[in-house]
Amino acid sequence: MLFAYFTIGMMFPFATAILPLFLKIRDLGLLDTPAGVIFPQVAFGLAFSMMLFRGFFEQLPKELFEAAQIDGIGYMGFFFRFTLPLSVPILSTVATFVFVQSWNNFLLPLVVLNEQPSYTWTLGIMQYRGAYMTDWSRVLAFVTLTMTPAIVFFFAAQKYIVAGLTGGAVKG
Amino acid sequence: MSTLAQTQPGVRKTLWRPSNALVTFIVFMLPAFVLFTTFVMLPMIDAAHFSLYKWSGYGAPTDFVGTQNFERLASNRIFLHSLGNSLKIIAASMFIQLPLALGLALLIYEKRWSNTVFRLVFFLPYILAEVASGLIWSFIFDGDYGLAAEIARWLNIENFYILANRQWAFTAILVVIVWKYFGFHMMIYIAGLQSIPKDQIEAITIDGAGPLQVIRYVKLPMLKPAIIMSVFFSVIGALQIFDIIIPLTNGGPSNSTHTIVSFLYTFGLQRMNIGFGSAVGIVLFVCCATFAFTYRATFQREKGAAR
Numbered sequence: 419m420l421f422a423y424f425t426i427g428m429m430f431p432f433a434t435a436i437l438p439l440f441l442k443i444r445d446l447g448l449l450d451t452p453a454g455v456i457f458p459q460v461a462f463g464l465a466f467s468m469m470l471f472r473g474f475f476e477q478l479p480k481e482l483f484e485a486a487q488i489d490g491i492g493y494m495g496f497f498f499r500f501t502l503p504l505s506v507p508i509l510s511t512v513a514t515f516v517f518v519q520s521w522n523n524f525l526l527p528l529v530v531l532n533e534q535p536s537y538t539w540t541l542g543i544m545q546y547r548g549a550y551m552t553d554w555s556r557v558l559a560f561v562t563l564t565m566t567p568a569i570v571f572f573f574a575a576q577k578y579i580v581a582g583l584t585g586g587a588v589k590g
Numbered sequence: 591m592s593t594l595a596q597t598q599p600g601v602r603k604t605l606w607r608p609s610n611a612l613v614t615f616i617v618f619m620l621p622a623f624v625l626f627t628t629f630v631m632l633p634m635i636d637a638a639h640f641s642l643y644k645w646s647g648y649g650a651p652t653d654f655v656g657t658q659n660f661e662r663l664a665s666n667r668i669f670l671h672s673l674g675n676s677l678k679i680i681a682a683s684m685f686i687q688l689p690l691a692l693g694l695a696l697l698i699y700e701k702r703w704s705n706t707v708f709r710l711v712f713f714l715p716y717i718l719a720e721v722a723s724g725l726i727w728s729f730i731f732d733g734d735y736g737l738a739a740e741i742a743r744w745l746n747i748e749n750f751y752i753l754a755n756r757q758w759a760f761t762a763i764l765v766v767i768v769w770k771y772f773g774f775h776m777m778i779y780i781a782g783l784q785s786i787p788k789d790q791i792e793a794i795t796i797d798g799a800g801p802l803q804v805i806r807y808v809k810l811p812m813l814k815p816a817i818i819m820s821v822f823f824s825v826i827g828a829l830q831i832f833d834i835i836i837p838l839t840n841g842g843p844s845n846s847t848h849t850i851v852s853f854l855y856t857f858g859l860q861r862m863n864i865g866f867g868s869a870v871g872i873v874l875f876v877c878c879a880t881f882a883f884t885y886r887a888t889f890q891r892e893k894g895a896a897r
Contacts, residue, residue, distance in 0.1 A: 420619070424626060430634055431830045431878050433851040434871040437864050438636035439629065441647055461629035464622055493614040522719035524833040525851075529859065540721045544837065547725060554729050554736070561722045572717050576710060 421472065424465050432462050433525065440529050454530040455538070459520055467512045474508035475501070510578040518568050539564050634875070641868040651865070659869035668857075669870070672848035675760055676829055679849065682764045683771070683824040691772045691820070692813075695779030696805060709780065713773040720770070724837030727766045728753060731838075753839050760847050763838055767831065775820045782816030783809060818889055822882075829878055850874050 439458060448454030478501070486496045524540040531537055537545070543560050550556045641659055643651040663669050694712060698705040715723060730737040733751035742749045752762045790808055799807065832851035835841060841848045841856055848856065850870065858867015 420623075424622075430630065431826070431851075431874055433830055433832065433854055434875040434878075435630065435633035435637050436854065437647075437858055437867045437871065438633035438640060440859065441636070441864070442629070442633055457625060458629045461625040464626055464630075468622075492610045494610070494617075497614075518717050522717075522721070522833075524719070524721050524836070525855070528855075540719060540833075543721060543725065547837065552735060554732070557725060558729060561725055565718060565722060568717050568719070569714070572713075573710070 421468070424468055426465075436525065436529055443530055448530070450531055450533045450536045452536070455523075455527055458526055458530075459523060463516055463519060467516060470512050470515075471505075471508060474505065478504060507578045510575040514572060514575040514578075517571050521568055637868045637871045637875070639868075640864050641872045643865040645864045646862050647864045653865075655865065659866050660873070662866065663869055663873065668845045668848060669853055671846065672850055672853040675848060676831070676850050678760065678764065679767055679828040679831055680825055682768055683828050684821065686764075687768045687772045688775055688817075688820060688824065690768070691775035692779055692817075694772070695776045695783060696809065699780045699783035701784070709777070712776055715770045716773040716777075718770070720833030721837055723766065723770050724834045727762075727769075728838050731762055754843050756843050756846050759839055759843060763835065763847055766834060766838065767828075770834065771824070771827065775824065778816050778820045778823075779813060782813045786812045822885055825881055825885075826878055829874060829881075850877075 443449055443454045443458070446454075448457075482500060483496060486500060491499065522540065523538070527538040527541050531541060534545070543557075543564065546560055547557050640651060642654060642656060644653040644655045644659070645651040694708075698708045698712075718726075729735075731751075731753050733739055733742070733749040733754075738752065739749055752758050786809065790812075791804055794804055794808055830851055831849045832855065835847060835849055835852045839847045841852050851874065854867055854870040854874070857863065858870055
């Protein structure tokens with residue numbers, strides 16, 4: 419039930435709510451603050467991450483949990499002592515996706531951040547482009563620089579990506 | 591002895607279980623639930639509400655106009671054009687991007703050192719920011735300084751500015767979109783192909799099937815869930831294309847390359863037409879939801895029939 423509630427969020431396009439979201443953030447006084455981008459980013463990323471995690475957790479052997487229960491370990495203890503250590507692959511997959519999405523996000527910062535000091539790089543690069551219309555070497559240098567973190571992160575986690583997609587997403 | 595050992599854990603279990611479960615539930619669920627409701631669900635509901643008003647976003651919405659915003663949309667030529675553009679993106683994803691991704695996946699799915707390199711290279715566009723890809727491609731298409739200028743010089747023809755050309759600008763955008771997202775779908779297919787049991791392929795090979803027949807009778811049927819999945823993602827994704835339009839054409843020339851979302855941004859948000867913009871959002875939502883539900887329903891019925 420609760421999971422269905424969250425998956426609705428995945429089918430709802432982010433752009434549908436962009437205007438009310440802007441008003442909400444404005445009324446909360448969060449325009450031009452990092453929090454104004456962080457909270458919606460987290461909220462909209464939840465559904466996809468939960469889907470990947472759920473696909474993985476479902477495959478954990480049930481016997482493990484039963485055994486832990488018999489030994490008197492609670493939900494919390496089980497989570498920290500068993501689930502988390504076993505979840506390194508799926509954590510890497512989700513972390514990569516979430517990192518890349520947040521780092522690359524354009525529409526949300528575009529709506530929330532209007533003052534230049536609070537810009538993220540995606541906004542900065544568009545402004546830079548406007549300033550150096552024809553000086554492609556500068557613009558492309560900026561592009562190269564900003565690609566690097568995402569690529570480094572991706573290479574570090576790449577062996578988990580295919581596995582994560584098989585476990586979580588493709589099962590359907 | 592043995593009965594005691596068996597009942598004791600059971601007793602302990604009933605003692606700690608309910609409260610522990612509740613605490614766990616609150617700790618793990620509450621933050622996500624609050625965030626999701628505040629920043630996803632409530633704005634969605636607001637959008638439906640605001641779409642019935644003419645409102646600049648200041649004060650309370652009082653100017654109730656009923657379905658007028660939707661009527662204005664239905665007769666707005668730019669909006670209808672941007673709907674058409676979104677449909678073009680869906681078509682390009684289905685008939686160019688997915689076959690391309692499938693073909694490449696079939697070529698490089700086996701676990702080999704060289705294949706890993708190819709896989710990473712093909713996946714790279716997907717992890718690039720849309721804004722960055724848009725800028726890279728607008729350099730390539732630039733008729734004065736970019737690769738396009740180089741090609742024009744080489745072919746000895748006049749410089750052409752494809753992104754400023756009403757007829758061809760959107761085709762150029764389609765090329766960028768296919769390039770940007772085929773790697774993602776390729777990965778889905780690779781994951782699907784790698785999970786096909788080897789003995790099935792061996793069995794049909796022993797029966798004398800060639801590589802094409804293996805693809806036709808084993809690999810494609812086994813890939814069905816992956817294909818269903820990737821079609822779903824590509825349609826929902828195509829409807830939401832925005833970031834990549836801005837650096838390439840910003841909707842121009844003369845508003846001919848807008849998508850639904852870039853139309854929403856340009857005519858709803860930039861001009862603070864909250865009601866009108868929300869109406870666009872609702873149309874987008876109805877498109878996505880209708881597709882998602884009919885698609886799921888057909889897919890699930892099929893799954894049931896197969897059993």
